[in-house]
Amino acid sequence: MTKQRMKKGIIFDIKRYAIHDGPGIRTTVFFKGCPLHCPWCHNPEGQEEKPEIMWQASRCALECTACVSVCPQMAVEKKARIVLIDRQKCDLCGQCVEACLYEALEIVGREVTVEEVMAEVEKDRIFYEESGGGVTFSGGEPLFQPDFLEALLEACRQRNIQTAIDTCGYVSPEVMERIAQKVDLFLYDLKIIDDRKHREYTGVSNKLIFENLKMLLKKKKPVIIRIPLISGINDDQPNIKATVNFLYSLNSLKEVNLLPYHKGGDEKFRKLGKQNPRPEFRPSSETKIKKIKKMFESHGFSVKIGG
Secondary structure, three states, X not given: OOHHHHOEEEEEEEEEEEOOOOOOOEEEEEEOOOOOOOOOOOOHHHOOOOOEEEEOHHHOOOOOOHHHHHOOOOXXXXXXXXXXXXXXXXXXXXXXXXXOOOOOEEEEOEEEEHHHHHHHHHOOHHHXXXXXXEEEEEOOOHHHOHHXXXXXXXXXXXXXXXXXXXXXXXXXXXXXXXXXXXXXXEEEEOOOOOHHXXXXXXXXXXXXXXXXXXXXXXXXXXXXXXXXXXXXXXOOHHHHHHHHHHHXXXXXXXXXXXXXXXOHHHHHHHHOOOOOOOOOOOEOOHHHHHHHHHHHXXXXXXXXXXX
16 A cells, blocks of 8 residues: 555545535545634534534434443533533543434544545546545644645545645645645635634734735745635724735735635534533624625625635
8 A cells, every 4th residue: 555545644524526615526524633713614513623522403402311321431421401511521522322223323523544535536536527626624724734635635636636625724835835736726714814813713923824815826826815704803894905905915816706605614613512612693784784895896806605
């Protein structure tokens, strides 16, 4: 077996027939782990690098305590129709998942090889060829596992499968430059222009993100900018105006995707036994999104609402 195939990484999902993660029909591979912790994240199960256990209340049988009985670490407790998991004690042995007849428990995140991922990717090759699609590596943050990502990109290139990376751009320039050589398209997220505010909401500075974007454009890599819009956080006129001016100054960017916030992550936070850090977040109004779209279009950008 080649070294490439032996490389392993941790993913939490593979979504086939995806139409919002780049051009054409795609297979999206979701990586675990992200250096940002955005409170509006719609994939919070991708934030932590390690696998996690999730509990879905709507599937749980009221009187069943099988998960409690089988846990060797005594990490599972059931109170008032709620399954409580002590995540410090839990060693992810999976016995509670196997014992649950109602599939209310699952472990999200698994170790896979390049070969295992490519076996799934190959199933939709005919759709890639007919639609101009391919594979999108998303997350979490795919660049959080650069060696595994690079091995997958090499495998795709050997099979003539088009690749895209959905990235926050927060990675060392050395890693970004190394990976960029093997990527056909970058779906590049920009959250907030003001660095102080960016630190407040994501936990990191945006300076490295901007520098990596400039580097990709200098190398003439195809980039589509993706901007999540959260009411009262980054849809205000000063931030949008600054974003438009910044992107316009880079000259070679042509396409922008505006991604209206949705509350799909709320239930996932609950399944992970976590509190949504900002449950008050709301999507921008349709009227405001249209105004933002016009602001970008007035500077020559092609704008799409949604991915």
